[in-house]
Amino acid sequence: MSDRTDAKGSLWGLLAEYETVPSVLDAATRVREAGYTHFDVHTPIPIHGLDEAMGIKVSRLPWLAFGGGAAGATAGLLLQWWTNAVDYPFIISAKPYFGLPAAIPVTFELTVLLAAIGAFAGMLVANGLPQFHHPLFRVERFRRASSDRFFISVEARDPKFDAASTRALLEASGGAPVVEVEG
């Protein structure tokens, strides 16, 4: 409670701290049920049930990966066919200029490569990472979010946000302390 940051700049939101997984899950559920949308939970480990608790919709990342894979496969096949059979054909051991069996390994590798890149990059983009600055990083206590503490942050831009009532909600849900975060 000594963590009240002095009032410079606008208020970004509130940050409540929790000791255990159950408490934070419970709190998250309450915040969601209270109708908040711009809130988040910060945990050192992925927690199960949190998606439901926060009402997160299932990510469409797999489609991105699939797209990457499809692109890779097509690119792989086209590359080999065009380079070896169309653009510069040469006779190799009397073999066909383009033979599917010989083309499989490269096609496969490119498929995997682009799919993986799709998944990884997609994740970063969707999460808005890298994002080297974030108001929460100003909060000293928040450092434990990556170690052994659980937090719920509610952003001021949330239509239902109200400094007092939101704080009350968080404290009621067992969040202690609840601090204001400057934007």
Next chain:
Amino acid sequence: MSAVPLPLDNTLEAPGTRAPLVLGTSDLASITEQVCEIAERPRPSREWLLAFGISASVTAVLFAMVGYLVWHGIGVWGVNQPVAWGFAIINFVFWVGIGHAGTLISAILFLFRQKWRTSINRFAEAMTIFAVICAGLFPAIHVGRPWFEYWLAPLPNQMQMWPNFRSPLLWDVFAVSTYFTVSLMFWYMGMVPDLATLRDRATSKIRQIAYGIASLGWRGSGRHWHRYERAYLLLAALATPLVLSVHSVVSFDFAVSQLPGWHATIFPPYFVAGAIFSGFAMVLTLLLPVRRIFKLESLITPRHLDNMAKIILATGSMVGYSYIIEFFVAWYSGNPYEGFTFLNRALGPYAWSYWIMFTCNAIIPQLLWFKRFRQSPWLLLVISIFVNIGMWFERFVIVVTSLSRDFLPSSWGYYMPTWVDALTFLGSFGLFFTLFLLFLRYLPIVAMAEVKSVIPAAGLELGPHHGHGQYWGEIPHQHDEQEGR
């Protein structure tokens, strides 16, 4: 930190109860503490400095040898006609093989929900990356004109022609580079939350900035975690066939040729088994000392060792089986050249290498049937080192004995490595350990976030369990109750 009461046997398979994967009184904070303090020591330990000094100078030898080679030509090696491939390719396959354990542990064990992997996967993945770096070095320097290597890439060039996609070597280029890229992503992605931890614990500005950048601004957001898990699962799903494909493709370098002893359909599975075999052996070889030095016994428990030993036993037996079946196939095919090649391996001028291989790979690991050998770190260390030696010789046997005596007796020859060959091989270990020591010094060597989520203290007993995304499997409640309180 608090001394850990050990040894404590968590390898017993008590029906009903799930053995603890982390021993001692570990809670979230203590795990953070235990792992981070390794990377946060103000100055490296004397042992580390010594080890680093040695490996760095051995690396210097490597670069000296490479320079010497590029200056004078491939002739400084022992390769000749007919044995046109020697140490370089042997070392390449050797290192690539080692590079398989990491992604295998991360990906396949992950899909199989082997949560014991969490304590070792970071470590194994790091090993993978470094091994693949060493592996990649050799094909790069073994060609006659390294400065034209880029011709292997399908780049538009002044000759207006393209590489030959019918060549297994080209497949190799794609396989290994893909494998390296994906493994790197996988490793790095898994490390992001832990890097954030280091960032948040950072005391000095430099560390804060460095780890800050490396962790991409990770803040443990629930929404991030959600997509993160999705991506991780996808990568695992993609990496799994990739692991299997890479060594298959490497084996194509041999299997697709017509050379007796290379031209074999069992190569892909046989190579993959061998790769996992050697990979796990190398993980053990590295893990055992590290575990001891950094007092990670509570995270890397006897159970982990036990499981890895079992995998080594299994894959080792597969490899041994392949050795025997190769002979059968050679005889059963009725192909006189194949037949001779294998007789020649076992009885010819290179018989010594064959029997070293056979003993180290097919016989010694069989000791792991006995629990005592799986229990004692020392015995495990010895066995794993034998396996490493054996697997190097396996590649030696495959490459050299087959080439030295192929079809026309008139062109039979004998291959003798030169001092340059030997020092280059040694040097590659220098590079490997240098990278590895840097990893130990500056990065989270255990996947904290993942370990934390499998310890009872995480108190994950709540919430319904979901299939996908829930990668650590369930923890029986009653059991967690006892442990949790």
Next chain:
Amino acid sequence: MNARVRLAAGVTHSNAGGSRVGRRYWRSLEELADSPAFRTMVEQEFPGLAEELEAPATAATRRSFLKVMAASLALAGLTSCRWPKERIMPFAYRPEGYVPGVPQIFATALELGGAALGVLVKSVDGRPIKVEGNPLHPASLGAASPWAQAAVLELYDPERSTTLVRREGGQRRVPTWDDFVAFAAEQATALRQRGGRGFAVLAEATSSPTVAMLRHALLGMLPAARWVEYEPVSRDAERAGLAQVYGTSLRALLHLDQARVIVAMDSDVLYGHPEALRHAREWGAARRGDGGAMPRLYAAEALLSLTGSASDHRLALPAGRIGALLLQLAAEAARAGVLLPAGLGTVSPFTAGTPEADFAVRAAGDLAQVRERGLVVVGPGQPAEVHAVAAALNEALGSRGTTVTYTIAPDPERRPHLEAVAELSASLADGTTEALWILGGNPAWDAPAELEFAQRLAACPQTVHLSLYENETSRLCRWHLPRAHALESWGDARAWDGTLSVVQPLIEPLYGGRSPAEVLAALVGEPALSAYDLTRRTFASQWGGGEDAWRRALSDGIVANTAYATVTPRLLGDAAGEAGGRLAVRPASGRELILYPDAKVFDGRFANSGWLQELPDPITTLTWDNAATLAPEDAQELRVKHGEVVRITHGGRSVEAPACVVPGQARGVVGLALGYGREAGGSVAAGAGVDAYPVRTAATAYLASGVEVQRTGRRRLLATTQEHHVIDTLGMAERGRRVGSLIREASLNEFQRHPEFAKNATWSQARPLWQEIELKGEHQWAMAIDLSACIGCGACTIACQAENNIPVVGRKQVARGREMHWIRVDRYFAGDPSDPQVRFQPMPCQHCENAPCESVCPVAATVHSEEGLNQMVYNRCVGTRYCSNNCPYKVRRFNFFNNFTKVAATTRMAFNPEVTVRGRGVMEKCTFCIQRIEAGKTAAKNERRPLRDGEIVPACAQTCPTRAIVFGDLKDPSSEVSRLHRHPRSYGILEEIDTKPRTLYLAKLTNPHGAAGEGEASS
């Protein structure tokens, strides 16, 4: 010509006798071009020109000079001869018939041991780059020996002596030729006063009529002078033997094409004979079994020779027992009804049932069958008596006139080499000879050991040595004169059968050397006469040759109908019997040491040739070394390992050499090749092998009996191109199993019963896995190699090396297994190890249609052409060496280092400009001489005609003495190669792995006794 010489003189340091050469220029042109117009122009031009030549070339003088040159060249262009002067300066006008960059072929001759070999030399822009056989020449018939082919490398050897050397009181001065001419003149006067007493000339054997004329002039001028001829390797025994039975010195000419049964007694007629190339051609032609007949060859020999390898029956027998075997043969022949001269055919040294006796029975039986179609031939190492008896036997068979003919030996009164040099040495010792001029040769090194020739030579007050190299002998002589190489100088020489060839230079002497004739001329007081003048004079005086004859001689390379006349000598009554008697009492003696001329460096004169040093010995595949060859049994008995150094002692003299175990060598025999271990042989020869001459006395010039062999325990790594390491029993057994399918063979009448015996002799049939691309080229190149004809001489390897700029890698690299030869000759031992048969198989790139090397190359550096060539693209190659691994024939060669950095600038002149010089890190291999293919296609296109079969000939096929290698177009069904590919004997090796080789082999045919039905030969 002086223009060339002057400028050449400008470039080379020596500026000796410019004016002299000036004169020579005009003389030769007069003779060349008798057009008055030109003469007048010349006359008026001459003085000015001469000055201009002395003066530094300013633009003006240069222009007028070029005018003359152009005029002379215009004439030169008309001739088929060697006058174009392009190599010195750019043309003002291009002479007719000369296109820069287009190779020109000149006919000349190379002499070895007094017998000329006619050759055609390819010259590109004035640089002779390749020596090939002259089809018109009786001793060549288009083939060239490795020695002849290596002449180019010798010509450009930077270590040839480049200056005259004068040694006085430990001082070494470098005089000019003028100094020497002056010295010679004063010598001549001094000698004339004492009628030439104390003066001797020691010459190597030469057939040059010009030298002979000068020699007569010299002896006429100095009656008391002595002319000595010495060759370390000579055929005097044969000459002496024939003299014993015929009373006169004769020279034998063999006609293998006439023979149906040949018995070779320690004789390598197919390689170690001045006419070996002709013999090989006749042999190769006769052994294809096409007419359903082929000659049968019996060989009895101590060391495994190419003739022995080619034989149908071979008996390994110590050389000292050959005489006894011959007597046995005579006895059996007599028993078979051959009427022998008195005193022969009475003794049978070998008891019936022994292999020797059986051999004699069979051979004699066959000889008796075929009578005048039989031939008994004895090797030069055997004593005169053996030759005598053999000659008598041939006479008795009636073979004289069919399989063997005789001519009067040239220079019949000549003392035998060994005796002559011994007398000379003695006279040096007692001071009766105080002035010795040595023309060629290296007696200080290769004279019989007991003569201590070197010391005596050193003691001689006045010595002159003319030599290509400043060698062991030069170092001991007061004067050393650089000799002009045969390709640098005018001269003449006669073939073994007497056919005359004019030796014409291909290039100005690189180091200002002169020929023996020129040196002699200086002595007999005609210093002004150039080699050209002398040769021309001889030609005119002896053959009355005018301009036309001369030009024909130059363009043909031979002068027709100049062979020695065949004589029909009569056998002296009982001479043969007496000879036989002397043989009979010759006892069998202990362990033998046989000192034989090396297959590569001969008597040592070729020791500084990298090509020859690296050419594998046909039998041992040994390179860069000679070795003490031992039979396996002897090696076991002596507990000597392959490569272990042994000390061989005879009569207090000993030599140490590494042992080399050779199956098929006679027991109780040690073989050691001459010609290695040169002290002053040059940097290439240095360290190669051991010097055998120290144990070689006049008495043991070929054979020393009762030698000691002790182990030293030391080892030397022998660089062989096969069995790089000692091969284990497992490998040995497997090799034995495989030979049968690699080298397929049958006896003649097996072949007649099953003509297709060579087909489908593999363990499985391959089926293609995919729709194969068919090749659309307008030609489909292919090769066929007849194993029945191949005798394994290795001429193809050298020809390929010369044609394709193949690097020499040196002893260490060969030992590592990195030799670069594009075509190698595989040697296999087959059958019973104690009495093995030797089989040869030339192995170039097979140009597989399904080439395994191609599909594995990641950068497509080796691809297939539409004409069926497996092409290696050097500048695309990154050097993964995967292709080599995947080549089942292991014919690909990798440049492990840059093999050309150490090649001297002069040696680089030998490069073939048509062929890329490969750099470090790239793969290379046989191209079927694609440069020749393209040249041929271009020529045909320019003349708007289709290619003729046989028009395009790769280097290996071109030089093959037996014509075993045939190249051509499969698209043309009538081509020779198509015919051979359809031949029942044709097969592809390793066809079971579906490589579809474009090089097919024709299975080997043999004609053993019995297999062809008892007694009747060749059916």
